[in-house]
Amino acid sequence: MPDDATLPPLRRWPAQHLGRLLAVLAFLGGALGSLNLVVGDVLRDGWARPVYASMMVLCVVLGVVLWFWPVVLRHARLPLVLLADGMYLVIATTIVDAHLYATPLMLLFATILAAWVLGPRSLPVHLVAVYLICWVALAPTISDGALLAVQVVVQGSVLNSTAVVVLLLRRRQKLLLRHMHAASVTDTLTGLPNRRHLEERSPDLWARADRGDLQLAALVIDLDHFKRVNDEHGHAVGDELLRRVGTALRSTVRADDLVVRTGGEEFVVLTAVENADPVVALAERVRAAVSAVDEATRPTASIGIALSRGPVVEPVDATWRLVDQADMALYEAKRRGRNRSVLLDRSGTVPEPRREPDQQLSR
Numbered sequence: 001m002p003d004d005a006t007l008p009p010l011r012r013w014p015a016q017h018l019g020r021l022l023a024v025l026a027f028l029g030g031a032l033g034s035l036n037l038v039v040g041d042v043l044r045d046g047w048a049r050p051v052y053a054s055m056m057v058l059c060v061v062l063g064v065v066l067w068f069w070p071v072v073l074r075h076a077r078l079p080l081v082l083l084a085d086g087m088y089l090v091i092a093t094t095i096v097d098a099h100l101y102a103t104p105l106m107l108l109f110a111t112i113l114a115a116w117v118l119g120p121r122s123l124p125v126h127l128v129a130v131y132l133i134c135w136v137a138l139a140p141t142i143s144d145g146a147l148l149a150v151q152v153v154v155q156g157s158v159l160n161s162t163a164v165v166v167l168l169l170r171r172r173q174k175l176l177l178r179h180m181h182a183a184s185v186t187d188t189l190t191g192l193p194n195r196r197h198l199e200e201r202s203p204d205l206w207a208r209a210d211r212g213d214l215q216l217a218a219l220v221i222d223l224d225h226f227k228r229v230n231d232e233h234g235h236a237v238g239d240e241l242l243r244r245v246g247t248a249l250r251s252t253v254r255a256d257d258l259v260v261r262t263g264g265e266e267f268v269v270l271t272a273v274e275n276a277d278p279v280v281a282l283a284e285r286v287r288a289a290v291s292a293v294d295e296a297t298r299p300t301a302s303i304g305i306a307l308s309r310g311p312v313v314e315p316v317d318a319t320w321r322l323v324d325q326a327d328m329a330l331y332e333a334k335r336r337g338r339n340r341s342v343l344l345d346r347s348g349t350v351p352e353p354r355r356e357p358d359q360q361l362s363r
Helices: 009-037 048-068 077-094 104-117 123-138 145-184 195-211 226-233 235-252 276-291 315-335
Strands: 215-223 258-263 266-273 301-307 341-343
Touching: 009 048, 009 104, 048 077, 077 104, 077 123, 104 123, 104 145, 123 145, 195 215, 195 258, 195 266, 195 315, 215 235, 215 276, 215 315, 226 235, 235 258, 235 266, 235 276, 266 276, 266 315, 276 301, 276 341, 301 315, 315 341
Parallel strands: 301 341
Antiparallel strands: 215 266, 215 301, 258 266
16 A cells, blocks of 8 residues: 555645554553553552553653654564553453453454554464454453354454555545545546646756756646637637647656646646757647647647746745746737747846837737
């Protein structure tokens, strides 16, 4: 089962805070369990009392460790589960009558913990340990071998079936969350990533460009006169055209480039390059690919290009600034007559479009 860190942020909350929840339970268990040291004749005589006391101290210490260092749970899952199993085993062997004062039901805590933090490969270790511990706990109080075996199988199976059910529910939860996350970062019409995915990928894109001593380039691609396609051929044809353009863009760029539909007939490509030459060549390949997607409508595209300049502090903000700069170049491509690409110059400016104040430029 994949680690929780690979899941979207919604799923990471339990993994981050489960350690502190267990810390509270361990601390309370140690504190309340210590009452057996002073109340009644619950503990066996001799060695049992100091061993039991040591276990209660260990519970308290474990609670403190998990509270201040909850990350321990992520790196020592199986050892912590086996420690919880061992704690019950020590309690069961130091209590006068485990069947009365420390029934195997107390293993339910360790069982749920195991099902929550362990995967299918490590959980069987706990499942086997449950049967062995039930045998050790119940053997002193059940003299009949057959009856003992039945009790071990019944109680151990109840605990283990609970663990399996929790594990299956946990896996289903992860699967549903993955599907929800995939849907939230995907454009439903074209199947391309959307704006949210662009923001999530921004840190990785900037880091990859920085590692390769490259510049991040943004291409803002806008289909020319797309409204005319919808008006003359219908929205169904327009939607199909957008899907074909999305497919064409995916096949034109490199595998590690990011293609995003940001809305309407506008797409964004982010790519890492050494200089402007390869990204200008890519823009021309994109224009050719768009023109070839449909012979009936013969679509064309205007493209604005911008390259990153200077260090980046906040990747998401830097990405949108870069896209805004490419959008300025796109506007200039529209002003020059469409069906062309324009590269933003090094100064980060493009000439203002020459038009009357009341004239509106249609994309």
